[in-house]
Amino acid sequence: MLSRCAGALAAGTPIEELGEPVDPASLVPGLLSLPRELDGGAIEAEVWWIDRFGNCQLNVGPEDLHARRAGRGASIEVRFDRIAKSARWVETYADAKPSELVLLVDSYGMLALALDRRSAAAEYGLHTGSGVLLVPPGTTAPEASS
Numbered sequence: 001m002l003s004r005c006a007g008a009l010a011a012g013t014p015i016e017e018l019g020e021p022v023d024p025a026s027l028v029p030g031l032l033s034l035p036r037e038l039d040g041g042a043i044e045a046e047v048w049w050i051d052r053f054g055n056c057q058l059n060v061g062p063e064d065l066h067a068r069r070a071g072r073g074a075s076i077e078v079r080f081d082r083i084a085k086s087a088r089w090v091e092t093y094a095d096a097k098p099s100e101l102v103l104l105v106d107s108y109g110m111l112a113l114a115l116d117r118r119s120a121a122a123e124y125g126l127h128t129g130s131g132v133l134l135v136p137p138g139t140t141a142p143e144a145s146s
Contacts, residue, residue, distance in 0.1 A: 035060045041139030047130040054119020056126050060111045070136035077135035
């Protein structure tokens with residue numbers, strides 16, 4: 001779309017002929033959820049999107065775990081719904097052991113939950129907007145209510 005418009009403008013087409021004007025006051029910024037730190041240091045995160053392999057990108061960057069003194073190789077407790085699992089923070093997908101739940105920094109620089117050779121989204125019933133609680137070593141989180 002942009003290349004067509006750029007080409008038309010370069011060819012001398014008046015900008016008014018490219019479409020209906022948009023009132024700038026009607027534009028709203030994209031809103032992204034931010035992770036929330038809970039008492040005790042745990043991180044309340046959200047699944048932003050799921051790729052075709054079932055890996056779940058979270059709204060948490062590696063700096064959020066570094067701030068809690070967690071680094072690659074750390075075991076992070078991950079909670080969703082009534083499930084609590086341990087996920088190892090790895091460098092690459094190839095570092096995951098068979099069927100191991102891992103956290104890694106994806107190509108967008110954000111943390112993603114992944115399962116080796118399986119869909120983390122399907123395995124744990126996650127979807128865009130699902131809540132995920134990350135409990136790094138040395139932090140605590142409220143107990144799940146029944």
